[in-house]
Amino acid sequence: MISAVDDVDYYELLGVSRDASTAEIKSAYRALAKVLHPDAGGTSGTFRMLTTAYETLSRPDRRAAYDSATPDPAPVARGRRRMFRDEPAWVPPACRVAPSALPWWHLTKHQPRIGYVRTPGHAPAALALAAVCVLAVPPLVAPFPTFLVVVWLALAAAAAAAAVRLAREYAAAVRGHRAALAEFGERTVFGVADHEPAGERLTADLLRRYLAPLPGARVFHGLSRPGSVFADVEHAVLCGNRLVLIESKLWLPGHYEFDDDAAIWRNDHPFRGGETTLPATVEAFTDLLPGVEIRGALILYPNRRGPLTTDDTPALGVSPVDPDTFVHTFGAWLAGDCGHVDHHTLRALRARVVTTSDAA
Numbered sequence: 001m002i003s004a005v006d007d008v009d010y011y012e013l014l015g016v017s018r019d020a021s022t023a024e025i026k027s028a029y030r031a032l033a034k035v036l037h038p039d040a041g042g043t044s045g046t047f048r049m050l051t052t053a054y055e056t057l058s059r060p061d062r063r064a065a066y067d068s069a070t071p072d073p074a075p076v077a078r079g080r081r082r083m084f085r086d087e088p089a090w091v092p093p094a095c096r097v098a099p100s101a102l103p104w105w106h107l108t109k110h111q112p113r114i115g116y117v118r119t120p121g122h123a124p125a126a127l128a129l130a131a132v133c134v135l136a137v138p139p140l141v142a143p144f145p146t147f148l149v150v151v152w153l154a155l156a157a158a159a160a161a162a163a164v165r166l167a168r169e170y171a172a173a174v175r176g177h178r179a180a181l182a183e184f185g186e187r188t189v190f191g192v193a194d195h196e197p198a199g200e201r202l203t204a205d206l207l208r209r210y211l212a213p214l215p216g217a218r219v220f221h222g223l224s225r226p227g228s229v230f231a232d233v234e235h236a237v238l239c240g241n242r243l244v245l246i247e248s249k250l251w252l253p254g255h256y257e258f259d260d261d262a263a264i265w266r267n268d269h270p271f272r273g274g275e276t277t278l279p280a281t282v283e284a285f286t287d288l289l290p291g292v293e294i295r296g297a298l299i300l301y302p303n304r305r306g307p308l309t310t311d312d313t314p315a316l317g318v319s320p321v322d323p324d325t326f327v328h329t330f331g332a333w334l335a336g337d338c339g340h341v342d343h344h345t346l347r348a349l350r351a352r353v354v355t356t357s358d359a360a
Contacts, residue, residue, distance in 0.1 A: 022058055
């Protein structure tokens with residue numbers, strides 16, 4: 001949950017008093033959701049914050065923990081709280097990695113023809129056809145015992161069958177590539193990034209600068225989790241059969257890490273200033289896309305002056321990372337399978353883009 005001191009006050013956000021009933025909280029949430037939903041003109045970041053506030057205050061256990069962490073201020077101190085962070089003019093630093101320093105950056109300099117389907121290529125079929133010729137000729141030009149001729153011709157028949165099968169696979173792959181190319185064209189970005197929250201803007205720029213140039217990379221903004229109609233996933237990048245789902249957070253400076261259950265710790269203490277839904281999201285997309293390697297990246301930016309570091313050891317498939325670490329580790333992981341685009345996965349992800357404008 002988010003601390004009222006360091007971030008937004010959930011009661012203030014919903015417009016209810018601290019002694020409001022669950023029914024009042026639910027009513028306030030429904031009224032605000034109608035106007036803050038992205039389809040109604042709101043931003044995905046604001047709507048996610050509203051939903052988090054409702055999910056926290058509508059559950060007695062979470063509300064009690066939140067109230068204990070954010071006590072009601074004295075009446076004399078009450079007034080309009082500063083929203084979002086203590087330093088409104090503070091701009092978090094962007095990624096500082098020099099692209100040329102990345103060991104995989106050379107891949108962006110050579111843009112090969114990217115296929116939407118892995119093809120077996122001409123070589124296997126050509127070798128099988130050559131085997132047919134080699135195996136079929138000797139029995140015709142030299143006398144051999146009958147049983148050797150039979151064995152030789154059986155091998156030639158097997159080689160011919162392999163050649164036909166490989167030729168058919170290649171033709172099917174070519175047709176699949178052409179169909180996907182007609183459907184997707186050369187498009188590499190799907191959805192519209194929300195640039196209002198600083199973290200999302202910085203991450204969108206990071207993806208554009210570092211990962212989008214990878215051959216075969218496809219970038220998504222605003223994906224809905226299976227079973228949802230909202231933009232639950234801020235950003236995602238697909239390379240071949242590898243997919244990274246990304247959340248961006250502006251949190252206090254300090255050192256962050258996950259425990260084995262993906263609970264967030266800051267400076268060796270449980271962190272009560274925020275939460276992430278990425279572990280559940282990674283699990284949901286793993287069920288949706290069997291055969292695709294999926295990882296989650298929680299990119300953290302400081303919301304005020306001070307160093308922010310992370311231990312990127314993953315928990316439940318998710319790693320907390322600063323921008324520089326994200327570019328190094330996740331960039332290298334995606335670059336390892338950037339030679340093709342799986343059109344089935346691309347189609348499934350495009351269908352989950354809920355941001356408007358170019359979401360088609």
